[in-house]
Amino acid sequence: xxxxxxxxxxxxxxxxxxxEAAIRVLRSGRYILGNEVDxxxxxxxxxxxxxxxxxTANGLDALTLILKAFAFPEKSEVIVPANTYIATVLPLSxxxxxxxxxxxxxxxxxxxxxxxxxxxxxxxKAIITADLYGRSCEMARILExxxxxxxxxxxxxxxxxxxxxxxKKTGSMAHATAFSFYPTKNLGxxxxxxxxxxxxxxxxxxxxxxxxxxxxxRYQNEYKGMNSRLDEIQAAFLHVKLPYLDKENKRRRxxxxxxxxxxxxxxLVLPPTDRIQEDAWHLFVVRHPDRTALIAFLxxxxxxxxxxxPLPVHxxxxxxxxxxxxxxxxxxxxxxxxxxxxxxxxxxxxxxxxIQTVNRFDA
Amino acid sequence: xxxxxxxxxxxxxxxxxxxEAAIRVLRSGRYILGNEVDxxxxxxxxxxxxxxxxxTANGLDALTLILKAFAFPEKSEVIVPANTYIATVLPLSxxxxxxxxxxxxxxxxxxxxxxxxxxxxxxxKAIITADLYGRSCEMARILExxxxxxxxxxxxxxxxxxxxxxxKKTGSMAHATAFSFYPTKNLGxxxxxxxxxxxxxxxxxxxxxxxxxxxxxRYQNEYKGMNSRLDEIQAAFLHVKLPYLDKENKRRRxxxxxxxxxxxxxxLVLPPTDRIQEDAWHLFVVRHPDRTALIAFLxxxxxxxxxxxPLPVHxxxxxxxxxxxxxxxxxxxxxxxxxxxxxxxxxxxxxxxxIQTVNRFDA
Ligand SMILES: Cc1ncc(COP(=O)(O)O)c(/C=N/[C@H]2[C@@H](O)[C@@H](C)O[C@H](OP(=O)(O)OP(=O)(O)OC[C@H]3O[C@@H](n4cc(C)c(=O)[nH]c4=O)C[C@@H]3O)[C@@H]2O)c1O
Ligand SMILES: Cc1ncc(COP(=O)(O)O)c(/C=N/[C@H]2[C@@H](O)[C@@H](C)O[C@H](OP(=O)(O)OP(=O)(O)OC[C@H]3O[C@@H](n4cc(C)c(=O)[nH]c4=O)C[C@@H]3O)[C@@H]2O)c1O
Numbered sequence: 080x081x082x083x084x085x086x087x088x089x090x091x092x093x094x095x096x097x098x099e100a101a102i103r104v105l106r107s108g109r110y111i112l113g114n115e116v117d118x119x120x121x122x123x124x125x126x127x128x129x130x131x132x133x134x135t136a137n138g139l140d141a142l143t144l145i146l147k148a149f150a151f152p153e154k155s156e157v158i159v160p161a162n163t164y165i166a167t168v169l170p171l172s173x174x175x176x177x178x179x180x181x182x183x184x185x186x187x188x189x190x191x192x193x194x195x196x197x198x199x200x201x202x203x204k205a206i207i208t209a210d211l212y213g214r215s216c217e218m219a220r221i222l223e224x225x226x227x228x229x230x231x232x233x234x235x236x237x238x239x240x241x242x243x244x245x246x247k248k249t250g251s252m253a254h255a256t257a258f259s260f261y262p263t264k265n266l267g268x269x270x271x272x273x274x275x276x277x278x279x280x281x282x283x284x285x286x287x288x289x290x291x292x293x294x295x296x297r298y299q300n301e302y303k304g305m306n307s308r309l310d311e312i313q314a315a316f317l318h319v320k321l322p323y324l325d326k327e328n329k330r331r332r333x334x335x336x337x338x339x340x341x342x343x344x345x346x347l348v349l350p351p352t353d354r355i356q357e358d359a360w361h362l363f364v365v366r367h368p369d370r371t372a373l374i375a376f377l378x379x380x381x382x383x384x385x386x387x388x389p390l391p392v393h394x395x396x397x398x399x400x401x402x403x404x405x406x407x408x409x410x411x412x413x414x415x416x417x418x419x420x421x422x423x424x425x426x427x428x429x430x431x432x433x434i435q436t437v438n439r440f441d442a
Numbered sequence: 443x444x445x446x447x448x449x450x451x452x453x454x455x456x457x458x459x460x461x462e463a464a465i466r467v468l469r470s471g472r473y474i475l476g477n478e479v480d481x482x483x484x485x486x487x488x489x490x491x492x493x494x495x496x497x498t499a500n501g502l503d504a505l506t507l508i509l510k511a512f513a514f515p516e517k518s519e520v521i522v523p524a525n526t527y528i529a530t531v532l533p534l535s536x537x538x539x540x541x542x543x544x545x546x547x548x549x550x551x552x553x554x555x556x557x558x559x560x561x562x563x564x565x566x567k568a569i570i571t572a573d574l575y576g577r578s579c580e581m582a583r584i585l586e587x588x589x590x591x592x593x594x595x596x597x598x599x600x601x602x603x604x605x606x607x608x609x610k611k612t613g614s615m616a617h618a619t620a621f622s623f624y625p626t627k628n629l630g631x632x633x634x635x636x637x638x639x640x641x642x643x644x645x646x647x648x649x650x651x652x653x654x655x656x657x658x659x660r661y662q663n664e665y666k667g668m669n670s671r672l673d674e675i676q677a678a679f680l681h682v683k684l685p686y687l688d689k690e691n692k693r694r695r696x697x698x699x700x701x702x703x704x705x706x707x708x709x710l711v712l713p714p715t716d717r718i719q720e721d722a723w724h725l726f727v728v729r730h731p732d733r734t735a736l737i738a739f740l741x742x743x744x745x746x747x748x749x750x751x752p753l754p755v756h757x758x759x760x761x762x763x764x765x766x767x768x769x770x771x772x773x774x775x776x777x778x779x780x781x782x783x784x785x786x787x788x789x790x791x792x793x794x795x796x797i798q799t800v801n802r803f804d805a
Contacts, residue, residue, distance in 0.1 A: 087471030094468065094568050101464045105457065108450030110625045110632045135632065136499050139655070139669035165655060173536070173667045236537070262473045269473045269528050270673035293530060300528050300760040304534045306502035310633035312675065355588065359445050380539050386663050397663040 100315035119314040127250030131283035134309025138259020138273040143170035157203040161192040161409040163209040193218040205231040210239035213359035242359035250276040327423040331360035363421040463678035482677040490613030494646035497672025501622020506533035512514035514567040523553040524772040526572040545766040555583035565709040573602035576722035613639040690786040694723035729778040
């Protein structure tokens with residue numbers, strides 16, 4: 080059986096250094112916002128070609144902190160992709176902001192820039208782009224729109240560590256970018272972790288306070304802040320793994336290339352091939368009208384797949400107030416998408432086997 | 443120099459088992475909501491003599507999750523102690539609830555039950571008690587009031603692991619209790635961690651979803667939930683330390699007893715002696731009209747102290763809308779309180795030295 084993702088194998092090459100890092104931090108007696116967090120923040124900001132990085136407890140909190148820092152008035156509207164993981168939208172709800180769902184572009188499945196302008200009203204304050212599957216959104220067009228309408232651009236890059244857009248690193252383009260280091264991500268911690276990346280100095284400073292009870296100096300609270308800190312021990316693990324992210328992403332790109340050139344099945348839609356080298360290939364998402372059959376066929380042949388995601392945000396019980404909203408492109412995608420295994424520890428043989436098996440599927 | 447708290451020394455007796463636990467978890471490949479969290483939750487619920495425990499990312503989130511689960515209408519009023527750490531109050535602000543500050547009782551410095559009834563209005567939904575310094579609030583009276591007015595009682599027990607109130611364990615009395623396992627707490631993780639404890643099955647279930655994006659089943663979201671999980675690795679550390687909490691609290695009680703019987707200084711007010719054996723003595727907080735002089739004197743004699751806390755919540759910049767509120771008892775306390783070192787690794791010699799030095803203070 081080829082598992083969709085085997086985290087033990089993914090972390091194995093780093094395990095010795097991860098264990099050493101753990102022991103160093105545990106023995107240091109310093110567990111909250113110390114040197115390990117500082118150093119990782121500096122390295123990750125540099126990696127993203129951005130000014131500042133602020134470690135957070137997770138990716139959802141990173142988005143929440145960005146939105147808190149912008150302090151848009153309640154009921155402000157924020158453009159969000161209809162095709163995304165629910166965590167892109169939840170922070171808006173916490174802060175009394177209104178998500179305005181925009182359909183994806185058919186080929187990339189990402190926020191369709193051509194549909195944004197129509198949704199902008201005097202209450203619109205920001206656009207959230209979600210770089211799903213590891214691919215950057217169409218930032219040129221989106222930044223232009225944001226400039227024209229004086230909107231903030233926030234990127235949810237939970238799935239896109241190390242991606243780029245025409246030479247610009249993810250994290251260097253939006254006003255602020257949220258990363259998740261959930262264990263399954265391209266850069267994954269061994270627990271929950273996240274970060275905000277921005278080049279706006281004041282925003283970075285405010286988020287730094289907001290993640291720490293709103294406190295600048297100990298016991299002095301300027302803002303009504305959260306508690307959302309990156310643990311020292313997780314920062315140390317991330318610091319061990321960061322230097323290998325590019326190498327791992329390169330391996331992901333090679334695998335994606337093989338999939339893209341070698342898979343050929345009737346009715347199976349592959350992801351676009353135009354930006355293989357800049358995509359971080361967090362997931363390799365194909366589409367098929369009879370997804371259930373394809374999943375069963377692969378499973379029967381020892382290949383585990385996954386679905387990212389089966390139910391769109393506006394159809395979740397949590398968002399039942401949007402139940403009657405019609406977003407046909409998004410809804411169709413959620414019925415058809417299927418993620419094939421793609422991660423840096425898959426062997427060429429496993430890859431070949433997956434490709435051959437998929438190509439045998441006939442439905 | 444006797445440091446106020448030396449975490450390296452505090453954790454030293456457990457360090458070998460902590461390191462073993464770290465390595466076990468790291469090698470397991472399972473980092474989020476697995477067995478370690480499960481097992482710690484069961485043990486901690488049992489320890490608190492309560493039905494359920496739900497691990498969370500930290501203590502502030504634990505309170506936030508409880509309040510989210512109760513889902514009081516916006517602008518509902520919640521009684522909170524005016525003398526507390528700001529994290530007791532922040533979750534109310536996140537959820538659009540109105541804190542109603544109540545002054546502390548002079549001797550215990552905890553929420554004065556006699557002042558609560560006057561503050562109850564038709565909008566009041568809950569009372570938050572904060573068991574500051576490790577001492578339980580007057581639960582009999584508070585639960586009676588809550589019963590009379592149909593209010594929920596929520597305890598912030600960030601500082602009171604293992605405390606009790608007339609034989610009832612902290613965590614077993616309120617409708618829901620929030621714990622922090624911040625590293626400096628009586629039961630401290632080696633990073634951020636927290637938990638909710640409750641005996642209400644439905645509430646526990648809802649909080650379980652709410653800490654995990656509001657999700658019951660994978661990718662199905664019933665509620666607009668947060669991301670606030672206890673890390674597997676931190677759960678494993680807590681599980682190593684929990685069996686020793688009672689022994690450590692006993693040691694704290696012995697030290698508190700010595701302080702209480704041996705310290706005698708003009709104008710120095712000691713904590714109450716009536717419940718030494720049920721207090722968890724997270725902090726030993728004395729009061730002196732010339733705190734600054736006392737701090738300087740102790741510092742000059744090699745004793746580090748701390749102040750919990752220097753500025754009340756309603757005087758924080760973050761709560762400037764309450765700036766003109768007059769809470770004289772609280773304000774006076776914040777000017778006079780001083781925490782002497784008290785933690786399980788202080789030696790009898792150090793204790794004797796602290797007592798003798800304090801007793802030499804004359805101002
Ligand atoms: C666009 C976007 N925005 C914001 C966020 C929110 O970020 P966070 O707040 O940091 O979660 C996400 C997160 N997105 C993540 C998370 O929300 C997560 C809970 O679910 C999905 O990720 P994924 O499908 O990879 O996670 P999973 O836990 O189901 O694990 C997948 C496989 O990996 C294996 N596994 C997993 C774990 C955790 C393990 O320890 N060991 C192991 O063997 C078991 C499973 O078969 C989401 O894509 C996002 O995609
Ligand atoms: C009533 C109540 N409700 C809710 C909460 C919120 O809970 P959490 O959300 O879990 O924080 C609190 C938390 N309360 C805590 C926390 O909010 C914390 C940031 O500040 C205070 O705790 P404390 O004064 O012990 O913390 P500190 O970081 O200043 O450390 C004290 C000493 O310990 C040393 N130290 C500390 C750390 C962290 C270390 O790694 N190594 C080390 O050597 C250095 C310092 O000299 C609060 O009492 C509370 O008291």
